Amino acid sequence: MKKNVNPTSELNTAVGVIFHLADGTIQSCNAEVEALLGYTVEQLVGTSAFDPPWQTIHEDGSIFLPETYPAIFSLRTGRVCSDVVMGFYKPSGELVWLSIDTLPLFKADNTQAYGVEVTFRDITQNIEAQITRQNSSQKTSPTQVKRLLTDFLPGIIYVYDVIAEHNTYINDQTYNILGYTVSEISQLGENFVAQVMHPEDLARFPAHLSRLRNSQREEVYNFEYRMRHKNGEWRWFNSQDKVHTRLPDGSIHQILGVAQEIHNRKQIEEHLSQSEERLKLATVAGRLGMWFWDLTTDCLEWTEQCKALFGLNPDTEMSYEVFLNALYPEDRERADAAVQEALETKTEYKIEYRTVWSDGSIHWILAQGRGFYNPESRPVRMIGIAQDITERINNQKALEQREEELRLITEAIPQQIWTALPNGETDYFNQRWQDYTGLTVEQANNRGWEYMIHPDDLADVKEMWHRCLTTGCNYNLKTRLRRADGEFEWFLVRARPLRNQRGEVVRWYGTNTNINQIKELEAKLQQQTEDLIQANQLKDEFLAIVSHELRTPLNPILGWSQLLSAGRLKPERYAQGVGIIQRNAKLQANLIDDLLDVSRILRGKLKLKTKPLNLETIVRSALTTVQLSANSKSIEIVTSFEPNIGQVSGDASRLQQIVWNLVSNAIKFTPEGGQVTVSLKGVGTQALIQVIDTGKGIEPEFLPYVFERFRQAESSRTRKFGGLGLGLAIVRHLTELHGGTVAADSLGENRGATFSVRLPLINTPTVRQFEDEQSNKTIELNPLNGLRVLIVDDDVDSLDLLTLVLEQDGAKVTAVESAKAARSAFNESTPDLIISDIGMPEVDGYTLINQIRALPQGKNIPAIALTAYAGEVDKQRSIDAGYQQHIPKPINLTELISVVTIIMQKNRCT
Structure with missing residues (x-):
């Protein structure tokens, strides 16, 4: 039977999975099988494919014999089956059409399949639609039939030109399966395979072509690989390729192939592998014993774990008689009867009995098993497990204890926990919630949960809760909940739905996490952000003001300086100009002092x-x-x-x-x-x-x-x-x-x-x-008379000003412009006082005073530092370097004379 040309619906159809053992018996199946076949899992497990309780037909209506089932075919031949169409009658009489794939499973170094995995999908709608189209269509030509067949077959059919390295033909199923149209593939040309095949598989593709080139007959070669769907998703495919045409020299020309999507099969294989591994780990971790009984040879095999459960040594040779003798005498007859009944009725073997160890201790065992039958319905073997029930009972007690602990945890954790029915009605609140609200569960239900919500939040909460109840989506919302005292605090409320197998919500589980402190912190951070923005704005305004205020005094200073230097002012205007310059210079100095004070305040340096x-x-x-x-x-x-x-x-x-x-x-x-x-x-x-x-x-x-x-x-x-x-x-x-x-x-x-x-x-x-030392001192007319002063300043104007002022008060000044010149002058004639600038090129004032203090004649000479660095740290650094006084620029000349006088008086006293 052909598949629907639009397989999109199949991608969304549930996939049934059945696992057959080598004798055709169904060992396990997934939950989707019940909906697809109409039989429960319990009804299916143990059923043999050779003697099924159902009826099946081919596409033409003929009976689909069990001997030709895809599962039986794969068990006998070891080959896979893909997209086999089967009509299946449910117990209700309803006919459903299935598309079946099989995957035989092998153990290492064994060519005989030990089982087969069968996967199938319901394609009833596709078959019915096809029948409708066939009944309404007119007679088509053989060419059209071939075209329809290739376009309708459930797979990608293609002809690959090895010489041109691109597909010369590809059917329309490519679009349905990969999303690419035939025209898009043609446009890609030789780049199609390289662009859509997975890089790891593309690296193996040349080897696959090499096998085809070396084929002598019409061999068919399989190649499994991944192709990228147009939506970006990688999907697994299996191609069956054969040489289609050859060149006159016998070399390969074209390859004819059919690619079947095996993405689900790959996932199932991976799942099965994981399941087998988990089963192996589970039997070890769960201390499960496994036993295998070959009824044809009466050979009974037990795992070491199984022997340990019965108190037997690992090297004990097992038989059915040894098994019965290991049981408590009163349980032997009952156990044997249970085995015989299970084999005769083809039902599950399940029994609880006691075993007596060699030390006399008695242990309860739960044994479970199932028989397997040949095509003649004769039992050929039995497989089962054994488990110590005592440990299970202990585990059950531990589980009950764990449940009690979880109940206590729900009462102890800081979150409020609640549950609700599918209609949204709350039916449980933990103690934490009751303590916060001051309400019992009954009181809360009587008042309704709306009472607990802040009035400003109620509309949003109701809208969100209604949407979640309608769609089943997760509930996440921040809202304010009423405390017992009537105040509100912020909570993060979350709820998740619990669904049954049909996807229906059966209960809601929710938590309320108090985030009131976080909300308060967010508000605080928001306020801080606004404050910082305002502070930044104030800073910009302040910088503009600083620029204005510092530049304003410079205007009269520079203007009057130019007028004074021109020498064209009247005497009375001369004095006015000097006064204006002095006043604005003091104003600028005061502005700078304010800035320095603020700097000291900000750094905590104001002492x-x-x-x-x-x-x-x-x-x-x-x-x-x-x-x-x-x-x-x-x-x-x-x-x-x-x-x-x-x-x-x-x-x-x-x-x-x-x-x-x-x-x-x-x-x-x-x-x-x-x-x-x-x-x-x-x-x-x-x-x-x-x-x-x-x-x-x-x-x-x-x-x-x-x-x-x-x-x-x-x-x-x-x-x-x-x-x-x-x-x-x-x-x-x-x-x-x-x-x-x-x-x-x-x-x-x-x-x-x-x-x-x-x-x-x-x-x-x-x-x-x-x-006030300075105001109470009586300054002589020429207090510096005869004082030898060495002045060092790289600024010539400052140097000339200081020289003039000190010489007017009687000092003998040696003025130099660098530290190097100062050392030379000092060596020629030792001064009584040194006045030095700090910020000078090459050698600064700190280094200069250190060099002078290192000289025998320079250890006790008074020194004054002049600098534009006016901070407290700068002043202390000057004192630490060896200066007795630190005077910031601009210099108050009267203050300078006073400081010099005081320093020299103190020096004479010492």
Whole structure:
């Protein structure tokens, strides 16, 4: 019978698998057989192909004799059968058409098949459709018949031209089986085989052609290989090839072949091999004894494991009498009767009996077996297994214990576990769920599971659950579940369906995993991400401000420098220009100081030199430095100091910086003619400094961020007020370093602002003094008179400036531009003082001072480091290298003279 020209449906049809032993007896079969044949597995196992209870027919309606069954054919000949069409009558009388394949199985070094594997598919629809087409078709020509046959046969029929290396003919089944049309194959030409055959099999293809070339007669050669379907899937095929035509010299010209798809067979072979291996391992691991009884010779063979189960030595020669004698006397007759009954009725042999070991111990054995028969229905052998039931009972007890453990695990694991019926109705919740919800299973069922879902999540949960109940798909959803106290927490809810053999859902198993902490962490990470984005935006704005603020002072500095160098200014304008240059240079230095302070703050390198201090002195000193800028805007500074409030422990310069920043800020944001009030008083154990202005004020939405770094109320290019937005951040950090707090308050825009600094007071007597070494020193008119100074700086302008300043105060200066020149000058004349730049080419200032300190005359000479590296680390490195003082650039000339004077005075004292 021909197969349907569209085998697509066959690919989706269930495949039945039956395993016959050498005598034709069915030993095993898969579950699909029941649906295909209408017989249960129990009815089929043990049935012989020589004496089947069913009826079969050929395609023409003639009887399909058992002796010609594909299974019997393969057992007798050792050859495979492919796509044999058989009509099979089910017990109900229904006729189904089957397509049958067989695979004989051999043991090593044995040419006789010990069994055959039969696989079959239901092709009833294809046969009926074919019959319908045949009845309605008109008479066709012989050529058309041949064409129809080749296109309809269940396989790929082809003619391969060895000379041209491509197929000269291929039937339409190629498209049905591989997905390629004949035209597509023709277009590929000689590349078709190379492109679709698996590389490993393509390497064996020349050897197959060589066998065909060397064939002398019409031999048929088999070749198994893999071909790639058009959808990319690899499929197994078996080709039966023979020489079709030869050239006049006798060499092969064309090959005629039929390729049958054996993909299912290959999978079955692999499955069978694995099954045999598993069976072998199972008998060893499961301590199963196997026995084989040849009834024709009365030869009984037992495995060593089987003998061990009966307490027999491995070398014991077995016979049926030895077997019976090994049994408990009262069980021998019953066991023998069970064997005889199984053989006579062709039923399964299954019995439980006792065996007595040589030591007198009694063991229960479960024996199972089945008889096998020849074509005359005479029993020829019996095969079975034996198992110690005592161990099985122990295993059963262990299984029961395991089930109890699993029940306890479901109560102990952190997940909530539940089950539901196919209609979605929940019928079980573990204790973990009941503890979380505060509900019993009965209460939960009465209220319904919807009560447990957060109202905002309920619609999604119901939609997903309905879809899963309808389609049987897995359930995965994150939702919030109600706690016993009414609060909600996030859970990952998962459910999987349990299906029966027909694929129907019989129960749902679900778990609820608490992910509330993960959700909170996700929200936190989201907030951090948003904060980082905002911080990055603030950074960009800040960099733009830094660029603007650093460039702004440079404009008047460069402009007035050019005017001064031209020499065309009037004397009064000359002084004005110098003042503008100095003021903008100081402004730029202050900006840089703020940046350095923030850098120290970020790195945790900002240190305090604390001692008892009088805050009034600190505040007054700070006000002195800002008075000029207040006067320039006609701003009145009003002060209020409560006397004798006590002292604070702090760093004088840093506390003065706090006050200076706050007052400078107030002056900057207060319009001309305004007022700034600075007060100091004691409040309990704290000193309170307040700076109150009548200026621009602070918007309420910006008030929480006023002390953050890089934050300004206005950051656009049209902003009215300059600055980096660092001053208040520095104020807060310095205040906190002193153990205090700072707060800002404002009633809103154009309503002024109040800044309050609170510092802890210390219990020491009040001393109204501010120790400032530089301001309390009386500087002589020419304090450096006669001082020999060696100055080293690779910047000529700086070198000339320092030389001029020191010479004006009486010093004798030797100025050089490199460390090498400095060493030469030092060797010629030992100076009283060395002033050196740090950042110089070739040899820097650190190396220079190390070289000088290594000289006998250079060990105790005072030295001052000048550098643009103004950090705390840079200062400490200068001191460690051998300098007594570190002065950052730009240099305050008055400070320089003061530092030189103090160092030389200390040096003379020592």
